[in-house]
Amino acid sequence: MTISDPQSRPRGATLEEVAKVAGVSRATVSRVVNGSPRVSDDVRRSVETAVEQLGYIPNRAARSLVTRRSGSVAVVITEPTGRLFSDPFFPRLLRGISGGLSTRDLQLILLMPEGPADTERTATYLSAGHVDGILLVSLHGDDPLPDRISRAGIPFVVGGRPLRTSTASFVDIDNRGGARSAVEHLLAGGRRTIATIGGPADMSAGVDRLAGYREALADAALPADPSLESAGDFTQESGSAAMERLLATRPDVDAVFAASDLMAAGAMAVLEAAGRRIPQDVAVVGYDDSPVASTVRPRLTSVRQPIEEMGHEMARLLVAAVEGSDPVQRRVILATELVRRASSAGRRVP
Amino acid sequence: MTISDPQSRPRGATLEEVAKVAGVSRATVSRVVNGSPRVSDDVRRSVETAVEQLGYIPNRAARSLVTRRSGSVAVVITEPTGRLFSDPFFPRLLRGISGGLSTRDLQLILLMPEGPADTERTATYLSAGHVDGILLVSLHGDDPLPDRISRAGIPFVVGGRPLRTSTASFVDIDNRGGARSAVEHLLAGGRRTIATIGGPADMSAGVDRLAGYREALADAALPADPSLESAGDFTQESGSAAMERLLATRPDVDAVFAASDLMAAGAMAVLEAAGRRIPQDVAVVGYDDSPVASTVRPRLTSVRQPIEEMGHEMARLLVAAVEGSDPVQRRVILATELVRRASSAGRRVP
DNA sequence: TTGAAAGCGTTACCAT
DNA sequence: ATGGTAACGCTTTCAA
Numbered sequence: 001m002t003i004s005d006p007q008s009r010p011r012g013a014t015l016e017e018v019a020k021v022a023g024v025s026r027a028t029v030s031r032v033v034n035g036s037p038r039v040s041d042d043v044r045r046s047v048e049t050a051v052e053q054l055g056y057i058p059n060r061a062a063r064s065l066v067t068r069r070s071g072s073v074a075v076v077i078t079e080p081t082g083r084l085f086s087d088p089f090f091p092r093l094l095r096g097i098s099g100g101l102s103t104r105d106l107q108l109i110l111l112m113p114e115g116p117a118d119t120e121r122t123a124t125y126l127s128a129g130h131v132d133g134i135l136l137v138s139l140h141g142d143d144p145l146p147d148r149i150s151r152a153g154i155p156f157v158v159g160g161r162p163l164r165t166s167t168a169s170f171v172d173i174d175n176r177g178g179a180r181s182a183v184e185h186l187l188a189g190g191r192r193t194i195a196t197i198g199g200p201a202d203m204s205a206g207v208d209r210l211a212g213y214r215e216a217l218a219d220a221a222l223p224a225d226p227s228l229e230s231a232g233d234f235t236q237e238s239g240s241a242a243m244e245r246l247l248a249t250r251p252d253v254d255a256v257f258a259a260s261d262l263m264a265a266g267a268m269a270v271l272e273a274a275g276r277r278i279p280q281d282v283a284v285v286g287y288d289d290s291p292v293a294s295t296v297r298p299r300l301t302s303v304r305q306p307i308e309e310m311g312h313e314m315a316r317l318l319v320a321a322v323e324g325s326d327p328v329q330r331r332v333i334l335a336t337e338l339v340r341r342a343s344s345a346g347r348r349v350p
Numbered sequence: 351m352t353i354s355d356p357q358s359r360p361r362g363a364t365l366e367e368v369a370k371v372a373g374v375s376r377a378t379v380s381r382v383v384n385g386s387p388r389v390s391d392d393v394r395r396s397v398e399t400a401v402e403q404l405g406y407i408p409n410r411a412a413r414s415l416v417t418r419r420s421g422s423v424a425v426v427i428t429e430p431t432g433r434l435f436s437d438p439f440f441p442r443l444l445r446g447i448s449g450g451l452s453t454r455d456l457q458l459i460l461l462m463p464e465g466p467a468d469t470e471r472t473a474t475y476l477s478a479g480h481v482d483g484i485l486l487v488s489l490h491g492d493d494p495l496p497d498r499i500s501r502a503g504i505p506f507v508v509g510g511r512p513l514r515t516s517t518a519s520f521v522d523i524d525n526r527g528g529a530r531s532a533v534e535h536l537l538a539g540g541r542r543t544i545a546t547i548g549g550p551a552d553m554s555a556g557v558d559r560l561a562g563y564r565e566a567l568a569d570a571a572l573p574a575d576p577s578l579e580s581a582g583d584f585t586q587e588s589g590s591a592a593m594e595r596l597l598a599t600r601p602d603v604d605a606v607f608a609a610s611d612l613m614a615a616g617a618m619a620v621l622e623a624a625g626r627r628i629p630q631d632v633a634v635v636g637y638d639d640s641p642v643a644s645t646v647r648p649r650l651t652s653v654r655q656p657i658e659e660m661g662h663e664m665a666r667l668l669v670a671a672v673e674g675s676d677p678v679q680r681r682v683i684l685a686t687e688l689v690r691r692a693s694s695a696g697r698r699v700p
Numbered sequence: 701t702t703g704a705a706a707g708c709g710t711t712a713c714c715a716t
Numbered sequence: 717a718t719g720g721t722a723a724c725g726c727t728t729t730c731a732a
Contacts, residue, residue, distance in 0.1 A: 012479060014709055025719045030711060040717060057478040061420070062709030064411035065724045072459070084441050086641050091440045098462040107480075109422070110460045112448040128407040129362060130457075236641065265645045272647075291436050295586065295615045295642050297622075364725055375703045380727060390701060412725035415708045 013054035022050035033058060072107040073133040073318060074126060078119065078143060086235060086262050087290040089307060090137075093159065096311020097135060104319055106132070119144065127152035133322040135159065135314050141202035155321035157314050157330075161204040169321065169330040171313045175205050178303040178336035179212025182257050182285040185301070185338055187220050189346030191255035191283055195228040197242040197267060199259040206231070209259045209287065228253070232263045239266025247274055254282055255344070261286035261293045261302055268296060268343070283344040298342035306334050363404035372400035383408060422457040423483040423668060424476060428469065428493060436585060436612050437640040439657060440487075443509065446661020447485060454669055456482070469494065477502035483672040485509065485664050491552035505671035507664050511554040519671065519680040521663045525555050528653040528686035529562025532607050532635040535651070535688055537570050539696030541605035541633055544572075547592040547617060548581040549609040556581070559609045559637065578603070582613045589616025597624055604632055605694070611636035611643045611652055618646055618693070633694040648692035656684050 015026045015033075022029065024043055031039050032047040033056075039047075050056070064070050075097060077090060084090060094110075101108055109131060113119040126134055126149050134149055134156035141163040149156055150168065158170040186194050196213045199206030214224055227249050232238030239258055243266065246253060256271075258264035264286030268278060276282045278298055286293055289304035317330050365383075369376045374393055381389050382397040383406075389397075400406070414420050425447060427440060434440060444460075451458055459481060463469040476484055476499050484499055484506035491513040499506055500518065508520040536544050546563045549556025564574055577599050582588030589608055593616065596603060606621075608614035614636030618628060626632045628648055636643055639654035667680050 015711095016709080026710080027712080027719060027721090028717085031718090034711085038717060043717080057474070059415070059709050060480055061411045061414035062724090063711075065409070065415055065709080065726090066711045068724080070411070075460075084445070085438050088435050088438060088441075091434050091438075094460065095434065095462055095464075098460070099464065102464075102468065108460045110425075110444065110448070110458045112445055114445075114449065114452075118452065124407070130410055236645065262641060262645075269647075291586065291612060292642055292645050295612075296645055297619075297647060365727095366725075376726080377703060377705095377728080378701085381702090384727085388701060393701080409725050412708090413727075415710090415725080416727045418708080 012059070013056040014059070015056075018047065018050045018054055018056045021054060022047045068129075069132050070130055071105060072109050072131050073101065073135060073315075073322070074109045074111050074131040075135045075137060076111045076113070076122060076126075076145060077137050078113055078140070078145070079138045087260075087288055087292070089288070092307040093137065093311040096308035096313075097315045098311075099308070100312040100315025101319070106319070106322075123148040126154060129154065133157075133318045135318055139163070139203075140200075155318060157318045157321070159310060159314050161208065163202065163204050163207070167329050169317050171310050171317065171332040171334070172204070172208075173305045173307075173310055173334050174336055175208035176212035176215065178287065178305070178338075179209040179257065179259070180216045181336065181338045182287070182301075182303055183213050183216035184219075185340070186255040186257065186283055186285060186344060187216065189255075189279075189283060189344060191347070192222065193228070193250070193253050194222075194255040194257060195230065195246050195250060195253045197239055197246070197256060197258040197263050198229060198231040199263075200233050201231065206259060213257055232259075232266075234260040234263060236262040236266040239263025240270050241266075243267035243270040247271075254347075255284070256282060257285050257287075259287050261288045261290045261300060264300055264302070264343075265292050265296050268300075279343055279345045280347075283346075285344050289339050293339070293341065296343075301341045301344035302339050304337045304339050306336075310334055362409070363406040364409070365406075368397065368400045368404055368406045371404060372397045418479075419482050420480055421455060422459050422481050423451065423485060423665075423672070424459045424461050424481040425485045425487060426461045426463070426472060426476070426495060427487050428463055428490070428495070429488045437610075437638055437642070439638070442657040443487065443661040446658035446663075447665045448661075449658070450662040450665025451669070456669070456672075473498040476504060479504065483507075483668045485668055489513070489553075490550075505668065507668045507671065509660060509664050511558065513552065513554050513557065517679050519667050521660050521667065521682040521684070522554070523655045523657075523660055523684050524686050525558035526562035526565065528637065528655070528688075529559040529607065529609070530566045531686065531688045532637070532651075532653055533563050533566035534569075535690070536605040536607065536633055536635060536694060537566065539605075539629075539633060539694060541697070542572065543578070543600070543603050544605040544607060545578040545580065545596050545600060545603045547589055547596070547606060547608040547613050548579060549613075550583050551581065556609060563607055582609075582616075584610040584613060586612040586616040589613025590620050591616075593617035593620040597621075604697075605634070606632060607635050609637050611638045611640045611650060614650055614652070614693075615642050615646050618650075629693055629695045630697075633697075635694050639689050643689070643691065646693075651691045651694035652689050654687045654689050656686075660684055 015029050019026045019029045029047050032044050111122050113122040137159040158168050161172040198210040230242035230246050232242045271282050286300045286302040289302040293300040293302040313332050365376045365379050369379045379397050382394050461472050463472040487509040508518050511522040548560040580592035580596050582592045614634050636650045636652040639652040643650040643652040663682050
């Protein structure tokens with residue numbers, strides 16, 4: 001049984017009580033607690049002793065009331081289903097954010113609005129100044145949040161490049177470069193008819209990976225060919241469907257670059273069912289380097305992303321903005337790494 | 351560029367200002383805002399108009415200071431690596447929790463302590479009464495948190511059965527029943543030498559799934575046999591290692607029940623490498639019904655868990671405890687569902 | 701039903 | 717360097 005009446009919980013010492021024990025004023029205790037230099041060493045020591053003895057912990061609400069800071073930042077995840085339930089992207093990102101915040105005394109408030117009405121509530125909450133800063137993750141093109149909160153003047157950092165040009169700071173993973181490296185790898189393996197299964201067109205991750213794919217082909221002097229481009233929503237099912245469309249129109253395909261591992265897995269199943277050998281007939285490369293990549297057979301070559309680092313960097317930028325030490329727009333792009341596995345072994349031995 | 355000085359943000363209307371506009375006292379506005387019945391309809395309407403007009407939003411810190419409630423609950427995830435980075439368990443759980451909280455005006459504070467020192471900080475923070483309630487997830491046996499916070503008198507609900515007997519409320523998924531259903535399914539398929547790859551012995555999910563496995567065998571009058579029991583830590587690598595040990599000591603195994611899909615996938619790879627056909631020679635069943643289950647070939651039979659529902663229920667219980675309407679211990683066990691796929695097709699057609 | 705006033709625990713300004 | 721004191725915005729008696 002847990003005691004629930006807040007009145008019945010031990011109240012916790014106040015500044016006043018610490019002051020009495022230390023034989024000084026409230027103001028002095030406050031200075032010590034907040035690390036002000038304008039305190040003599042003697043007094044500091046006796047206050048610290050009293051704090052220790054009483055187990056004093058500052059009351060955040062009282063502090064917040066006068067400082068006008070909440071001591072918390074919000075992480076807003078607006079993801080319908082896709083990525084949320086498929087790969088461990090968010091836990092890893094949250095871990096990174098949490099780590100990046102832990103040096104400061106900032107709490108992480110997690111907001112996962114479901115549906116437009118909920119998003120509206122969230123926008124109101126955020127605009128009300130209940131948090132000192134905001135981390136926006138997995139933004140879709142039409143999301144009203146960036147506008148709302150920038151109008152409210154709350155510092156925020158976006159995870160992933162915002163689709164619409166904006167002055168917001170953001171941290172992104174080099175989707176274009178990652179896609180390029182994947183396609184260049186396929187080209188180096190002797191592939192020439194390289195299809196892609198792209199992501200949603202309303203997310204920068206989708207758009208940028210497609211751009212990287214096209215760039216790599218252009219650099220190899222291969223013509224852009226819409227019949228080699230298909231799209232999904234990052235899920236396995238959408239990958240299967242896209243692969244079926246591709247096989248129907250371009251049976252001559254000899255490689256596929258999928259914008260997510262799950263889509264790649266879906267595509268591999270379809271290829272297998274169609275009697276294509278991987279990688280002999282068709283090479284496959286995915287994106288994310290999720291657990292699935294080392295589970296499918298053959299193992300999937302994939303683009304690994306520094307997700308924890310992304311979270312960490314987002315937190316760092318936000319902290320800087322919140323503390324007012326860095327009001328300018330920052331754009332950070334983190335590099336990817338291609339993890340080579342069996343699914344894309346080259347046609348000819350190098 | 352984002353404005354960061356809190357002073358420069360629009361201050362937001364206060365009770366005082368609303369009172370002035372509505373021509374009433376602060377106290378009355380407070381009553382209206384908090385839905386007190388002791389207000390005349392006339393006054394209520396004019397106050398509501400003023401609130402609307404001024405866009406008034408209560409200051410949580412001020413409210414919190416006097417009510418001694420923070421309006422927030424913490425979710426503590428203490429997971430070293432295992433599950434956190436492998437399957438989408440946490441995003442789904444968080445989604446469920448978030449949904450269960452959204453009816454009340456409670457914010458979700460996410461805490462992901464890394465390492466013992468961080469856990470200590472977390473315990474202090476939680477004990478300080480900065481949150482109204484706590485959700486504890488993925489507890490390991492030696493976690494000091496339950497003790498600390500129950501001593502501090504903060505209401506909390508545990509996700510997953512606590513290993514040590516405790517008086518805490520918890521919501522669990524029927525691990526024993528889920529494991530039973532998996533093993534019974536294997537028995538029904540004509541398997542008789544059924545091995546298991548269990549989870550960590552310091553987590554109830556590990557312990558209970560092992561218990562369910564043993565129960566099902568006992569019910570079928572099959573003797574318990576330690577040489578058929580191996581354990582991992584839910585990761586794919588540990589599943590492979592466990593399977594290798596099993597094959598070495600029990601080459602006659604004709605079925606494997608793994609306590610996670612990733613371990614099952616690891617086991618399948620080892621079986622394949624050993625030339626065993628799945629499911630003809632060895633049937634395999636996993637646990638979690640994660641994306642991996644429908645990605646491996648053959649597709650993996652697995653035990654599906656109502657994870658969102660678990661989160662939702664945890665939130666519900668906590669809210670009840672926080673609001674003081676339900677101080678007694680509650681134990682909720684949610685049922686699982688066996689999802690049959692190719693990896694465990696019966697030996698003889700039924 | 702409504703209002704006046706007393707806090708809630710801090711910070712920060714102004715003296716000293 | 718230290719202390720007194722006025723906010724901060726709200727809820728909650730207590731009277732009226």
